[in-house]
Amino acid sequence: MPSAVDVGIAACGAYVPRLRLSRAEVASAQAWVNPGLRPLARAERSVCGWDEDAITMAVEAARATLADRDRATIGRAYLGSTTAPYADRLNGGVVSGALGLREDAAAFDVGGSMRAGTSALLAAFDAAAAREDDVLCVAADRRRAAAATQQELVIGHAAAALVVGRGPGIARLLGHASLTVDFVDHFRAADREFDYQWEERWVRDEGYLKLVPRLVGDLLAQTGVAARDIARFCLPSPIRRVDQQVARAIGIAAERVSDPLSDGCGDSGAAHPLLMLVHALESARAGDKILVVGFGQGGDAILLEATGAPTGGAAAGVTRWLDRRASCSYPRYLALDGLVKLDRGIRAEADKGSALTAAYRHRDFLLSLTGGRCDACGTHQIPRGDICVDPDCHAVGALAPHSFAESAGRVATWSADRLTFTPDPPAYYGTVDFAEGGRLLMDFADVDEGAVDVGTPMRMVFRIKDRDPVRGFARYFWKAAPVAAEEA
CATH class of the missing domain: 3.40.47.10 (Thiolase/Chalcone synthase)
Known part of the structure; x- marks a missing residue:
């Protein structure tokens, strides 16, 4: 009605x-x-x-x-x-x-x-x-x-x-x-995987x-x-x-x-x-x-x-x-999609258990990529701390929450690693500099070979960080993905 x-x-x-x-x-x-x-x-x-x-x-x-x-x-x-x-x-x-x-x-x-x-x-x-x-x-x-x-x-x-x-x-x-x-x-x-x-x-x-x-x-x-x-x-x-x-x-x-x-x-x-x-x-x-x-x-x-x-x-x-x-x-x-079993090697055998207490305490950072902005000098930093990182400021307790989830970034350093375990190798990761300030070491997502280099524009995407196959828990976090040419 x-x-x-x-x-x-x-x-x-x-x-x-x-x-x-x-x-x-x-x-x-x-x-x-x-x-x-x-x-x-x-x-x-x-x-x-x-x-x-x-x-x-x-x-x-x-x-x-x-x-x-x-x-x-x-x-x-x-x-x-x-x-x-x-x-x-x-x-x-x-x-x-x-x-x-x-x-x-x-x-x-x-x-x-x-x-x-x-x-x-x-x-x-x-x-x-x-x-x-x-x-x-x-x-x-x-x-x-x-x-x-x-x-x-x-x-x-x-x-x-x-x-x-x-x-x-x-x-x-x-x-x-x-x-x-x-x-x-x-x-x-x-208890079934597929539809009948x-x-x-x-x-x-x-x-x-x-x-x-x-x-x-x-x-x-x-x-x-x-x-x-x-x-x-x-x-x-x-x-x-x-x-x-x-x-x-x-x-x-x-x-x-x-x-x-x-x-x-x-x-x-x-x-x-x-x-x-x-x-x-x-x-x-x-x-x-x-x-x-x-x-x-x-x-x-x-x-x-x-x-x-x-x-x-x-x-x-x-x-x-x-x-x-x-x-x-x-x-x-x-x-x-998990339809075939692959030998992932011994690096895939690491325990992926998550401390739920730590996940709760840091939920703003993990879920909404929240860092800080100094009320005294305007400096942005991630992760958020108690002391401003600006050497001319060092204000204590002056950092207000600031989410970087919608922030633009650029690659400062990067690696394509085939030794680190990932379900879809190689593992791309590196340091991202945010437009408003702040720098973070992050995993990369949606990367094709040759698609990233120093200075590549990146956007933040919310993804699975890793899965715990023993307990069935997935950890989520933000990754950096290359910005499409038409969006750059």
């Missing part, structure tokens, strides 16, 4: 990892066991690096969304994901900490279904209508698939984020509807073609909007062309069906409805009505109307990330 208070999307952003896996390479390598993959052997899908997961992608999408906004206005944050790395730890709390949100801003994890992203967005709309604070909604998924399966080619990794608040923003909420039916098209038990997929034709005919028209029909009846008035129809599905078939059943013209982002990304699970929405908003015109459906044990349908207000375009949206790519070979992908 439409909200009694006028609410809308105030800002949007996305993130797609830069690594791309060629579907043709996968199909060719697995033709001996599954020749049926050949029809899917076109374009590429997105792949996470070894240090990326649902949390790190959510942070990156949210940073794009919050780039020009005061983060102190965010009063709540929702994270929708079916692959959140922790079953018992507030995953959204890690995202909030990395973004530097207020500690009194509530955080919530939403999961359990492919509609987790749209369900999180519905909760965000309700919260925005009830409160004066803005609400952050992020969805991210890093799903895995067994080798030589159709899912291995269809799945992609991505995240999308929206800020919801009172007022029309860039897209005003017209209404929403939900349908809850225990229709099991696929499932993943709590049911027969595609039955899922299409009994699921999408019956449940989605019923759901959308309820929404259109509530809002008084005709199907012919829908300008963009966003329906993710791992089944090819089912979005066109559903649109025809509803009465939406074929040309109004949004790009499913199969080329360059793939189906990003709970994130995909919001990812398609962000992509649609990049080019939406004032008055365009956008219908977004999240399918899973029923579904959620959300109807929005674009206002024509600036969205940031490709700079904050999906297009920017799809254009930023680097090839990932199939053997490398299999290793990064």
Whole structure:
């Protein structure tokens, strides 16, 4: 139902990892066991690096969304994901900490279904209508698939984020509807690695073609909007062309069906409805009505109307990330996704146990890369200490917190090390000088051979520092990544 208070999307952003896996390479390598993959052997899908997961992608999408906004206005944050790395730890709390949100801003994890992203967005709309604070909604998924399966080619990794608040923003909420039916098209038990997929034709005919028209029909009846008035129809599905078939059943013209982002990304699970929405908003015109459906044990349908207000375009949206790519070979992908066992050598055997007490005491530094700025002389330093490092100052207790997470930096020194263990060698690291002052020894991320040198511009990215395989704990920290040429 439409909200009694006028609410809308105030800002949007996305993130797609830069690594791309060629579907043709996968199909060719697995033709001996599954020749049926050949029809899917076109374009590429997105792949996470070894240090990326649902949390790190959510942070990156949210940073794009919050780039020009005061983060102190965010009063709540929702994270929708079916692959959140922790079953018992507030995953959204890690995202909030990395973004530097207020500690009194509530955080919530939403999961359990492919509609987790749209369900999180519905909760965000309700919260925005009830409160004066803005609400952050992020969805991210890093799903895995067994080798030589159709899912291995269809799945992609991505995240999308929206800020919801009172007022029309860039897209005003017209209404929403939900349908809850225990229709099991696929499932993943709590103790299993991969999804179990049911027969595609039955899922299409009994699921999408019956449940989605019923759901959308309820929404259109509530809002008084005709199907012919829908300008963009966003329906993710791992089944090819089912979005066109559903649109025809509803009465939406074929040309109004949004790009499913199969080329360059793939189906990003709970994130995909919001990812398609962000992509649609990049080019939406004032008055365009956008219908977004999240399918899973029923579904959620959300109807929005674009206002024509600036969205940031490709700079904050999906297009920017799809254009930023680097090839990932199939053997490398299999290793990064843990589908093959590699002999990592004795350097990989070091105990990765984390002292949770120390992690808590230094959480500002670890999560939001907080250093200090001297109130007496203005000198910036990281890590933050009690005494100013300026030799002409040395003020004691005068350093105010200052986050370097959004700071520009340049490489002062660097190394490419094949002796230090890393899941994706070589290990790149070095010293980074920040624009406002301060210097820090950091790991580098997203580095191609020859891409870094002294003076290379760098941006900060939130990533996995390392994993503790014994206890199942991942340590997160910030790394430095080369700035793309168009952003330098």
